[in-house]
Amino acid sequence: MKCSEFLNELTSYLDGVLDEKTKVELENHLSWCHNCYVVCDTTKKTIEIYRDSQLYELPEDLRSRLRSAIMTKCLQHKKRGPQSV
Amino acid sequence: MGAIQNKLEGPVSEELSLVRAAKRGDDSAFEELVRRYDRNVFRIAQHITQNREDAEDVVQEAFLKAYGNLAKFQEQSKFYTWLVRIAVNEALMKLRRRKPERTVSLDEDIKTEEDSLPREIADWSPNPEQQYTQAELREILSKTIQGLPPGFRTVFVLRDVEGLSTEETAAALELSVPAVKSRLLRARLQLRDRLGRYFQRREGANGKPEVKDGDLKNGDVASGDGNQ
Numbered sequence: 001m002k003c004s005e006f007l008n009e010l011t012s013y014l015d016g017v018l019d020e021k022t023k024v025e026l027e028n029h030l031s032w033c034h035n036c037y038v039v040c041d042t043t044k045k046t047i048e049i050y051r052d053s054q055l056y057e058l059p060e061d062l063r064s065r066l067r068s069a070i071m072t073k074c075l076q077h078k079k080r081g082p083q084s085v
Numbered sequence: 086m087g088a089i090q091n092k093l094e095g096p097v098s099e100e101l102s103l104v105r106a107a108k109r110g111d112d113s114a115f116e117e118l119v120r121r122y123d124r125n126v127f128r129i130a131q132h133i134t135q136n137r138e139d140a141e142d143v144v145q146e147a148f149l150k151a152y153g154n155l156a157k158f159q160e161q162s163k164f165y166t167w168l169v170r171i172a173v174n175e176a177l178m179k180l181r182r183r184k185p186e187r188t189v190s191l192d193e194d195i196k197t198e199e200d201s202l203p204r205e206i207a208d209w210s211p212n213p214e215q216q217y218t219q220a221e222l223r224e225i226l227s228k229t230i231q232g233l234p235p236g237f238r239t240v241f242v243l244r245d246v247e248g249l250s251t252e253e254t255a256a257a258l259e260l261s262v263p264a265v266k267s268r269l270l271r272a273r274l275q276l277r278d279r280l281g282r283y284f285q286r287r288e289g290a291n292g293k294p295e296v297k298d299g300d301l302k303n304g305d306v307a308s309g310d311g312n313q
Contacts, residue, residue, distance in 0.1 A: 007270075007274075010270060010273075011266055011269055011270045011273065012266075014273075015251075035206045038206055038207070038208045039206065039274075039277070041208075041209075042208070042209050042277050042280075042281065042284075043273050043274065043277045045209060045213070045284075046273060046276050046277040046280055047245045047273060049213075049214050049222075049226065049280070050226060050230070050241075050245060050246055050276070051245060051246055051248075053222070053223065053226050054223075055128070055132075055223055055226055055227060055246075056127065056128045056131040056132065056140070057124070057128075058123060058124045058127040058128075062141070063123060063124070066123060066127075066141060066144050066145060067116065067119050067120065067123060069145055070119055070144070070145050070148045070149060070152075071112065071115075071116055071119070073145065073149050074112065074115065074148075074149060074152045075112065077149065077152065077153055078110075078112075
């Protein structure tokens with residue numbers, strides 16, 4: 001497997017959807033190509049850091065205010081009868 | 086090096102029961118759907134709009150639209166996927182209003198394949214995120230993702246932050262599966278490249294990576310990208 005082929009398969013590999021044969025070829029490539037190993041490892045870390053980051057969490061007080069506003073508007077909409085929202 | 090696991094929402098059958106009850110007029114069932122997905126919709130909206138007030142508006146408008154159009158929901162996809170599609174459209178509309186001088190579309194053709202190629206190969210420190218405080222890390226992550234074109238960051242957020250499958254992301258964004266895969270790869274590689282600036286294994290005098298003064302304050306993480 002060449003480095004460019006590794007790059008094409010990287011997303012499928014990280015998502016765990018590669019077929020067994022390609023996965024073996026890719027892991028063989030990673031065992032000797034340090035650059036691709038680093039790209040693979042740091043891309044995986046990138047995803048994990050974003051996933052675990054709790055970026056843009058909705059604070060509980062704002063959450064209840066929003067939910068209450070949503071339900072009030074939904075009930076108003078219901079009273080007015082079916083029309084475009 | 087193993088695959089990354091997706092975080093999944095509650096059972097689909099439970100979701101469907103709530104949707105059907107809401108369709109019959111049970112507002113507490115709809116409120117339960119709001120409770121279940123409001124945090125996800127807020128995160129997606131803020132990632133796209135990069136603005137908290139807009140994200141709050143998007144949450145309200147998306148749920149209100151979902152409520153008003155519930156009868157039209159055919160149950161051929163998960164309710165959540167349908168809701169995400171509504172929320173993404175609302176968020177993109179906000180972005181267009183805010184930045185009318187720029188084209189904001191998920192269909193925009195963004196550069197060539199060249200931007201997929203990693204520019205920086207240097208390895209990162211072990212547990213690089215631990216070199217920063219939570220607040221510093223959030224700022225780095227926020228500014229870094231802001232530098233991606235909306236079409237890239239939306240795919241990244243749905244797939245990698247919210248854990249939708251490739252097919253669900255394609256359905257929510259009305260893109261083809263190959264388009265989602267291609268954007269996801271490029272988004273992941275671009276974010277990796279940009280984060281490398283903060284996380285690379287190269288020690289400065291204070292033990293932290295040598296990031297230039299003012300990088301965080303001036304927000305020039307995004308400056309290398311003129312696509313947005």
